[in-house]
Amino acid sequence: MSSNAVQIIAQQSRAASRELATVSASRRNLALAKMADALESVKQQVLEVNGLEIIKARDEGQTDAMVKRLTIDDKTFAYMLSRLKKVAQLPDPLNRILAGHSNPAGLRVYKKSVPLGVIGIIYESRPNVTSDAAGVCIKSGNAVILRGGSEALQTNAILTDAMVAGALAAGLPPHAIQIIRTPDREAVGELLQMDDYIDVLIPRGGKGLIERIAKGTRIPVIKHYDGICHLYIAADADPARALALAVNSKCQSVQVCNALETLLVDKQCAEQLLPPLQAAFSQHGIELRGCEQTQKLLTDISPATEDDWHTEYLAPILSLKIVDGIQQAIEHINHYGSGHTDGIVTQSLSLARQFEQQVDSASVMINASTRLSGGGDYGLGAVVGISTDKLHVRGPVGPDELTTYKWVAHGDGHLRD
Amino acid sequence: MSSNAVQIIAQQSRAASRELATVSASRRNLALAKMADALESVKQQVLEVNGLEIIKARDEGQTDAMVKRLTIDDKTFAYMLSRLKKVAQLPDPLNRILAGHSNPAGLRVYKKSVPLGVIGIIYESRPNVTSDAAGVCIKSGNAVILRGGSEALQTNAILTDAMVAGALAAGLPPHAIQIIRTPDREAVGELLQMDDYIDVLIPRGGKGLIERIAKGTRIPVIKHYDGICHLYIAADADPARALALAVNSKCQSVQVCNALETLLVDKQCAEQLLPPLQAAFSQHGIELRGCEQTQKLLTDISPATEDDWHTEYLAPILSLKIVDGIQQAIEHINHYGSGHTDGIVTQSLSLARQFEQQVDSASVMINASTRLSGGGDYGLGAVVGISTDKLHVRGPVGPDELTTYKWVAHGDGHLRD
Structure with a gap:
């Protein structure tokens, strides 16, 4: 693709x-509704083309995880449509009056939300991002340039063509939704140079992709880095609830950014809780790595090193640390965490309040x-990612978060005077 | 200053x-009130030390403009105090509930404003930034690291010491306000490396300073670039009002970011308005540079080149262009402007509405x-700058804008499930 082509887009x-x-x-x-209708009408085509791309990916020896991410089945497809419809039902993120006053001389001033402008979304494999991102961008009045993974090129193209037709039928300007239709990597490099035309880039993928993009462009980037997520079980926690929350946080899915990576157990309840926790995690095939104190209470547990506290496993591994009260738990989280998602199990209002105030996480x-x-x-x-930045947007990036004012x-x- | 010293700060x-x-x-x-009181009590010292720094700056051959920026007189000092007091009276920017709902399962979710954390302010000459920045940061619950210009080192140190004493007296943590007390440039370089501890940097100064900082750090930077500001005089504008607004926008002060740089006059009123505009600007010693059509209507006017439309003069020069209706005016502004401040003079609600909607400026x-x-x-x-970015904060950066959520x-x- 010539540099000229990307520039024209x-x-x-x-x-x-x-x-x-x-x-x-x-x-x-109306455009969001028509985009959903248009997708519905090409469902068979989408599933067929996606099926061919899945076969190709398998032939090329891609991992099961990657093939799973690539796959659109009936359920995924229904979910994509339902999210477009949900987004349509949300309040308008635009033209909200965020602040206002009259100055002493009678100048009337207000601050109102407006679209960011042009959003570039660079993503890997998951074709559902195509409809989620288009939906969130149109809802918030932004033009979007999509650039999906090469393995889903055809699937993404059909999805986009359908949505473009729907948007046009509702009277949106042509080019409100565009996709880069070439697999070649240079196109991304060219996109990064378009700081005269693109207001923000949102990469969705591994840390390597995000860092490459953030370093290679003058366009502001909304970044989605690690989720080194913690759960702190306070001394007063109900044991059954603590167990259920720890297991659900870790085991419901291990390859996702909001899965638990480090469990902090208060020393006052550690002796009681660690054995059933170990049994439950063992049932789910989770490997535990414990601090020194944990190793005294549990047999058959490998030691956690300093590196473990810094690690987002995205795998069936959990690090486990016994802490001496809430203050130490909060300090551990603020020091080792990535500011993504951190939780507490407690019955105490004051502990909950302290945790809410002092944990510096999205x-x-x-x-x-x-x-x-x-x-x-x-x-x-619907969202186009989860920001681990603190500026502009923190946590899930939905329609409100793609506005400025x-x-x-x-x-x-x-x-x- | 050793790298260690900056790191400790x-x-x-x-x-x-x-x-x-x-x-x-x-x-x-309370801390803001005590900071103002503490400043009041060191007023004589501040004026004396500032007086010595002014003499030194003059001896070193600094420009009048720079000496003026450096100077604290009775009026500046009173203004500094009044702004601390005004900031104290504003509503709390923290713990505002920005959104919230209960999900179908009864999970109660809310989004609340919290401080960004640690703000670094790097600025040149104007010592009033010292109190403005400290005030805005304390109001919004942020710790601040100040780094002023070397020419105001002593003035800034006294101001900071007084404010620190005031903040401590109100029970704020020590180190809520800190200043780097060395003139050496390496300290700035070291500060830029502190991305583990600093959440955002705000440089205040020339474009060179801002670019150097933005390029040299991984810390997010709130940037304050050019103000290429426009005023569009619509065909229906009241001539006397148009004249007064154009003159005030350009002449009230020429060296500031919200001063007018390009005047757009509708072709329907150009013939009537240009001669009195020329006379008025000539009285104020403003050099006019006109487009081709302007040159047909006015004698004694130099031509504006393509460069002029891109230029923030910050000087007694104004470029002047005749436009064919509001659409052309808006296109000129969105193309050549810097998104800082742009205005319209009109009596028409619909023109005002169109201008408000379509001009993409802060x-x-x-x-x-x-x-x-x-x-x-x-x-x-009070503000710590005016952002020309679109993400996070756009326009004046006050206490609300130094929060995240x-x-x-x-x-x-x-x-x-």
Whole structure:
């Protein structure tokens, strides 16, 4: 793909974004409905093409995990449509008045939410990102440039063509949704240079991809790094609840960013809780790595090293540390954690309050599984990622988070003295 | 200054930020009041030391503009105190509930504002930044590391010492406010490496300084670049009002980021308005540079080149272009502008609405001088800069803008299915 082609796409998106900024909420919601309808009508094609891409991926020796991510089945497809519809039902993220006042001279000032402009989404394998990202971007009045993984090129192309037709039928500008249709890697490099036309890039994939993109561009990047997630079982925790939350946080799915990686157990309940925890995790095939004190209480447990506390396993491994009270738990989390999702199990309001205030993370879970952090349970409809940045957006990136704002000042000939 | 010294400062700030995040609004406001009192009590010392630094700057051949920026007089000092007091009176930017819902399973979720953590402010000459930045950071529960210009080293040190004493007297943690007390440039380089401890850097100064900092660090930077500000005089504008707004926008002060740089005049009123505009600007010693059509209507005007439309003069020069309607004006602004502050003079609601919707700038002024964009008139109390970024903060950076948020989920043993 020539540099020129990527530049034309970027320029077209910029032009579309200017128009989109003035499209009413009802028309944007209509577009989301028509995008879902259009997807529905190409379902068979999508499943067929996806099936061929799955075969190709298997032939090329891709891992099972990767093939699973690539696969669209009936359930995935239904989920994709339901999310577009959910996003359509959300309140309009645009034109919200975020603040306002009249100055002493009568200048009326308000701060209102507006689209960011053009969003570039660079992602690997999962074709459901194609519809989620398009949905979230259209809802928030942004033009989107998609760049999916080469293994899902055809699947993504059909999905996009259908959504573009739906959006056009609702009267959105052409080029509101675009996808880069070439597998060659240079196209990404060219995209990174389009800082005149693209307002933000959101890479979804491994740490390597994100770092490469963040380093190679002047465009702001919303980053989704590690989820080194913790659960702290306080001294007063109900043992059965603590066990259930720890197991669910770790075992419901191990390859996801909000899965538990380190379990912190208060020393006051460690002796009682560690044996049943070990039994439960062993049933789920989870390898435990314990601190020195843990090793005194449990046999058959390998030692956790300093490295373990820094590690996002994304695998059936859990590090386990006995801590001397909530303060030590919070310090461990703020020191070793990645600020993604961290939880506490307690019956005490004051411990919950302290944990909520002092843990410096995007998501703080009180008596809830770490696996519940995310756009769905937070009511965002659909998301394009989970930010581990602190600036602009923290945690799930939904429609609200893809807005910026402008200040508008209405005067009546007001001058500065 | 050894690398170790900067690192210790950064670590101390991080520790202070953990404590600050839990300090009540009333205590933070008390600290701002005591900081103002403490400054008041060292006023004579400040003026004396500042006087010596002014003499030194003059001896070293610094420009008048620079000496002016460096100077604290009675009026500046009173203004510094008044801004600390104004910031204290603002609503608390922390613990605002920004969104929330209960999911179908009864998980209660809310998104609440919290401090960013540690803010580094790197600035040149103006010592009033010292108190403004400390005030805005303390109000928003952030620890701040100040690094002022070498020419104001002693002035900044006295100001900081007084504010630290005031903050301590109110019970804030030590190290909530710190300043780097060495003129050597390496200290800045070391500060840029402290991404483990500093959450955001805000450089205030020339474009060179900002670019150097943004390139040299992994810490997110809130940038304050050019203000290539426009005023569009629509065909229906009241001539006297248009004249007054154009003159005030350009002439009230020329060396500031929200001063007018390009005046766009609708072709329908150009013939009537250009001669009085030329006369008025000539009275104020402003050099005009006009487009081709302008040159047909005015004699004695130099031509504007393509470069002029891209230039922030910060000087008594104004470029002038005749445009064919509002659409062309908006396109010119979105193409050549820097997204800082752009205004329209009109009597038409529909033109005002179109301008407000389609101009992609941090501040859009309707019948108001571009010079009115900023924290003061927007009700922010004090600011630490004006962002030309679109992410996180756009326009004036006050206490609200130095917050991020966390998601808190309260469950009752909620698990993921």
